[in-house]
Amino acid sequence: MTIVTGSVSMSLDGFVGPEPGEDGSGVHERLHRWMYDLVAWRERQNLEGGSPNIDSDVVAEEFHQAGAYLLGRNTFDLGEERWGEDPPFRGPVFVVTHRPRPVLTRRNGTVFAFVTEGFESAVAQAKSAANGMDVLCTGGPDVLRQGLSTGLLDELQIHMSPVVLGGGVRLFDGLANYPLEFTMERVIHSGTVTHLRLCAER
Amino acid sequence: MTIVTGSVSMSLDGFVGPEPGEDGSGVHERLHRWMYDLVAWRERQNLEGGSPNIDSDVVAEEFHQAGAYLLGRNTFDLGEERWGEDPPFRGPVFVVTHRPRPVLTRRNGTVFAFVTEGFESAVAQAKSAANGMDVLCTGGPDVLRQGLSTGLLDELQIHMSPVVLGGGVRLFDGLANYPLEFTMERVIHSGTVTHLRLCAER
Numbered sequence: 001m002t003i004v005t006g007s008v009s010m011s012l013d014g015f016v017g018p019e020p021g022e023d024g025s026g027v028h029e030r031l032h033r034w035m036y037d038l039v040a041w042r043e044r045q046n047l048e049g050g051s052p053n054i055d056s057d058v059v060a061e062e063f064h065q066a067g068a069y070l071l072g073r074n075t076f077d078l079g080e081e082r083w084g085e086d087p088p089f090r091g092p093v094f095v096v097t098h099r100p101r102p103v104l105t106r107r108n109g110t111v112f113a114f115v116t117e118g119f120e121s122a123v124a125q126a127k128s129a130a131n132g133m134d135v136l137c138t139g140g141p142d143v144l145r146q147g148l149s150t151g152l153l154d155e156l157q158i159h160m161s162p163v164v165l166g167g168g169v170r171l172f173d174g175l176a177n178y179p180l181e182f183t184m185e186r187v188i189h190s191g192t193v194t195h196l197r198l199c200a201e202r
Numbered sequence: 203m204t205i206v207t208g209s210v211s212m213s214l215d216g217f218v219g220p221e222p223g224e225d226g227s228g229v230h231e232r233l234h235r236w237m238y239d240l241v242a243w244r245e246r247q248n249l250e251g252g253s254p255n256i257d258s259d260v261v262a263e264e265f266h267q268a269g270a271y272l273l274g275r276n277t278f279d280l281g282e283e284r285w286g287e288d289p290p291f292r293g294p295v296f297v298v299t300h301r302p303r304p305v306l307t308r309r310n311g312t313v314f315a316f317v318t319e320g321f322e323s324a325v326a327q328a329k330s331a332a333n334g335m336d337v338l339c340t341g342g343p344d345v346l347r348q349g350l351s352t353g354l355l356d357e358l359q360i361h362m363s364p365v366v367l368g369g370g371v372r373l374f375d376g377l378a379n380y381p382l383e384f385t386m387e388r389v390i391h392s393g394t395v396t397h398l399r400l401c402a403e404r
Binding site: 013030094129148158163171179181184186187189191193 | 215232244290298314350360364365366367368369372373374375377380381382383385386388389391393394397398400
């Protein structure tokens with residue numbers, strides 16, 4: 001069965017990125033530092049080498065289980081240039097946006113489709129394209145929040161770094177349906193980061 | 203070596219209790235639900251029975267390693283009547299307060315001392331009384347924050363429940379010294395709650 005799963009790097013105080021409009025490179029770097037040297041991450045950036053450890057296995061698992069991807073428009077816009085001709089997805093990507101844009105085909109199977117009919121339509125299209133595998137939503141926070149508020153996000157994996165940032169954007173602010181109960185399905189702790197896999201309770 | 207360690211139950215979105223002045227019984231119950239049926243918790247309330255599981259072991263460990271306790275005045279005031287003649291501490295407790303009060307001696311070794319010379323003095327007195335064991339601070343949030351802001355808190359164990367509350371008091375708001383880096387020393391996951399033991403980086 002195709003499920004929709006989110007993946008997000010978070011601080012102990014719940015921040016998943018910088019405030020919009022601020023220079024958030026420090027916040028972004030601190031939250032994602034744990035993955036930059038991983039074999040599985042580097043391989044998707046077409047880089048050799050890196051550390052083959054449990055964190056790398058978690059990243060590899062997320063990519064391997066994903067048959068399609070769901071992204072917000074900001075996340076796409078920030079990534080487009082950096083990803084270049086060979087983005088890390090290697091599969092269909094559905095970008096939730098208000099601004100139409102023609103389908104963008106990249107190498108190795110990455111195809112960006114821009115969905116202007118709303119979040120639920122993007123989820124339906126991604127599920128249909130996932131070919132029995134999962135739909136992976138890697139952000140941004142707005143899209144993950146829509147998944148949480150609509151109940152369309154089945155799972156969420158939080159990669160929690162042991163840092164208190166004190167500022168930025170919180171994943172769980174501004175939801176429509178508190179309290180949200182989860183089952184903590186799996187916890188993997190590497191020493192650097194703790195991977196919390198949460199399953200939404202229905 | 204005597205270290206100062208904090209223990210707090212927290213939601214996924216960082217809340218550790220209700221807003222002051224609100225009826226927070228629902229929030230409090232949701233955050234602490236994981237411990238009510240534990241053998242180690244019940245034993246300290248002079249109740250028989252309960253579940254002897256890994257969560258109970260974590261609670262037992264906290265009590266066993268504590269040679270003295272550090273509390274905020276609100277936490278003491280809320281607990282005084284409920285704890286009665288035989289509070290769960292069974293050792294010296296130092297209450298940080300602006301309102302002087304004579305020493306209060308209860309059964310089985312619990313002695314409450316009210317420290318009006320400030321947080322650092324309370325920490326020093328608790329360390330001295332701990333007899334080579336640890337000082338355990340179980341809250342409230344203000345006292346834990348003082349420990350984080352002054353650098354006097356060496357360790358913090360977060361008991362994280364898989365719930366998003368959307369409101370209340372956050373532990374990590376209003377600190378003086380962001381970012382705070384920790385080492386994630388140990389993670390124990392029971393299925394009900396995840397115990398994150400953080401060691402402050404110096």
